[in-house]
Amino acid sequence: xxxxxxxxxxxxxxxxxxxxxxxxxxxxxxxxxxxxxxxxxxxxxxxxxxxxxxxxxxxxxxxxxxxxxxxxxxxxxxxxxxxxxxxxxxxxxxxxxxxxxxxxxxxxxxxxxxxxxxxxxxxxxxxxxxxxxxxxxxxxxxxxxxxxxxxxxxxxxxxxxxxxxxxxxxxxxxxxxxxxxxxxxxxxxxxxxxxxxxxxxxxxxxxxxxxxxxxxxxxxxxxxxxxxxxxxxxxxxxxxxxxxxxxxxxxxxxxxxxxxxxxxxxxxxxxxxxxxxxxxxxxxxxxxxxxxxxxxxxxxxxxxxxxxxxxxxxxxxxxxxxxxxxxxxxxxxxxxxxxxxxxxxxxxxxxxxxxxxxxxxxxxxxxxxxxxxx
Numbered sequence: 001x002x003x004x005x006x007x008x009x010x011x012x013x014x015x016x017x018x019x020x021x022x023x024x025x026x027x028x029x030x031x032x033x034x035x036x037x038x039x040x041x042x043x044x045x046x047x048x049x050x051x052x053x054x055x056x057x058x059x060x061x062x063x064x065x066x067x068x069x070x071x072x073x074x075x076x077x078x079x080x081x082x083x084x085x086x087x088x089x090x091x092x093x094x095x096x097x098x099x100x101x102x103x104x105x106x107x108x109x110x111x112x113x114x115x116x117x118x119x120x121x122x123x124x125x126x127x128x129x130x131x132x133x134x135x136x137x138x139x140x141x142x143x144x145x146x147x148x149x150x151x152x153x154x155x156x157x158x159x160x161x162x163x164x165x166x167x168x169x170x171x172x173x174x175x176x177x178x179x180x181x182x183x184x185x186x187x188x189x190x191x192x193x194x195x196x197x198x199x200x201x202x203x204x205x206x207x208x209x210x211x212x213x214x215x216x217x218x219x220x221x222x223x224x225x226x227x228x229x230x231x232x233x234x235x236x237x238x239x240x241x242x243x244x245x246x247x248x249x250x251x252x253x254x255x256x257x258x259x260x261x262x263x264x265x266x267x268x269x270x271x272x273x274x275x276x277x278x279x280x281x282x283x284x285x286x287x288x289x290x291x292x293x294x295x296x297x298x299x300x301x302x303x304x305x306x307x308x309x310x311x312x313x314x315x316x317x318x319x320x321x322x323x324x325x326x327x328x329x330x331x332x333x334x335x336x337x338x339x340x341x342x343x344x345x346x347x348x349x350x351x352x353x354x355x356x357x358x359x360x361x362x363x364x365x366x367x368x369x370x371x372x373x374x
Contacts, residue, residue: 303319
């Protein structure tokens with residue numbers, strides 16, 4: 001069988017790579033091509049477009065890069081037709097993949113979607129699109145199966161793949177040798193300001209304002225693989241970058257595993273921090289225009305995956321105007337306090353129970369093989 005996989009972000013690359021490994025264990029002759037990243041390539045996918053060339057965030061950013069985006073659609077379609085896959089597996093990345101699903105269906109190519117777009121948060125009407133253009137949904141959040149089921153979409157809940165990733169992870173010592181800040185014996189506070197230039201530029205400066213208020217801790221930025229050292233230097237300022245806060249690439253999980261707390265931009269990283277049982281404060285800030293538009297459209301009570309899954313505020317969210325130095329200091333002190341640790345661990349245990357059992361990639365591989373044969 002031949003599969004084409006489209007993953008447009010770092011998290012999609014990670015989960016697609018684990019799915020590919022599971023698929024190859026079940027079908028050693030499988031052929032794989034697609035868009036993704038280094039992890040997919042290492043797993044055996046012929047990656048023809050890297051996700052780092054696809055990251056556009058926010059309404060204005062998309063508008064400014066529309067010509068590039070349209071060019072990406074064209075080249076992807078041409079590559080799929082030339083490859084002739086038995087099925088295309090779309091991984092998250094909804095702005096691109098939902099449009100591709102329509103085109104694939106028109107061209108009579110089987111479409112599977114792994115990791116649902118967050119249409120339950122906004123534009124719920126798009127569920128009609130998914131029902132029409134996606135042959136089967138494979139979802140990773142427990143409430144998504146019920147959401148799609150009520151609209152008559154073919155759907156399976158496979159469990160969350162991060163359970164496997166975190167459970168199997170063996171932390172390594174953080175390598176400070178590539179940074180300009182020498183290793184420190186102080187306890188660590190992790191800074192995870194996102195993966196896209198726009199969110200890092202807005203959120204990281206706010207996070208850094210609290211550094212001097214916690215002199216007993218070493219702050220460490222988990223560098224996004226899609227960004228350069230020079231970019232972080234520009235955002236942080238050369239002095240701060242060199243003297244106080246190292247940016248460490250390729251060790252996000254090592255940093256989380258050894259951190260006492262974390263400041264985390266909303267998204268998958270909030271769930272990663274929770275699965276490592278790290279006390280966290282969720283931070284989000286967008287451009288004024290993008291935030292104003294999103295606020296009118298979003299239909300959920302929370303922005304972090306932790307709180308969405310729990311359906312309650314397990315972790316504090318500081319959003320837009322609430323993301324101030326004063327609030328960050330207050331909340332970080334709160335989650336670091338010893339008397340708060342038991343509550344955090346109990347909340348994270350309940351979260352893991354809601355996510356179900358490990359083995360998402362294996363279940364997904366079995367289901368894809370059975371579905372593509374139909």
